[in-house]
Amino acid sequence: MARDRANISIDIWSDADFRDLTPQAQALYFKLVSHPKLDYCGCVEFHPGRLAAMSREMTSGDVMVAAQELADKWFCVFDQTTDEVLVRSWVRHDGLMKQPRLAVSMAKAYGAIASNKIRAVVVHELQRYKKENKELPAWEKPQVMTVLKQPAVAVRETKTELTWDFPGFLPFTDMATTNATGNV
Template sequence: MARERATINIDIWSDADFRDLTAPAQSLYFKLTSHPKLDYCGCVEFHPGRLAAMSREMTSGDVMVAAQELSDKWFCVFDQSTDEVLVRSFLRHDGLMKQPRLAVSAAKAYGAIASNKIRAVVVHELQRFKRENPDLLAWEKPQVMTLLKQPAVSVRETRTDLEWDFPGFLPIHNLEATTDATANV
């Protein structure tokens, strides 16, 4: 069953970390959370050009800058080697783990994730959610029990340095290093 709606809690505007994001990073976050191909784990293909095409004024370079910011602030986990991105808090906030059948759908979606880094973060987030909500019926489902036994890594133990493959484009976070290097010349 395909997802038909995206759940965005309005208390996101009470989150100081979210409010500290730039407008392009917030926009990309909302694009990802409402993307029609977002799976039940919160994972979707990462194609900067396609994401940029969803807004008139956004370029692939803009998407990359916003993506790096979301990665640096641990809102998303990107793996360019598999062209995937995970909206880290999706499983925690979408409410699907409160519905045992959808929890099974999430476990099945986990099997389709190619990135080992993203898979490990999904498991960690699910284990964390289980500690906070131990009485959910989802934890009794065999597929979910199997998922919980997989390798887990906290998002804070991951690092994503996105590669910028756009001619003539110099990412902001590399601009300082270039400026410093040329200042000594």
């Protein structure tokens, strides 16, 4: 069964960290959460040009700036080597673990993630969620148990430095802080 909706809790507006994001970062977050190709782990391909095309007057550079902000604030995990992004708390907030069949779908989606960095964060988030919700029948599913045994890394132990591959684009006006590859 394919996803046909995005569950976004109105509690998001109670989160001081989310409210501290720029409007561009919030907009990118909502694009990712509601993206039609977002899988049951909260992972989707990361193509700045395609994401920019989803809004009028947004550029790939705008997406990259917002993406770096989401990474810096640990809302998302990006891996440019595999062109993937993870909405970190998606598994915890979507409610799919309350439905054992969807939990199996999540475990299958985990197997399709190419990035080891993202895979490790998914496992960590799943382990956190299990500690808070031990009673869920999803934890008994063999596929979910297999995922829980995989290497886990807390998002705060990851680092994302996105590469700016857009000719003529500099994310900040201070040229002294930008190196030759376009990293800040």
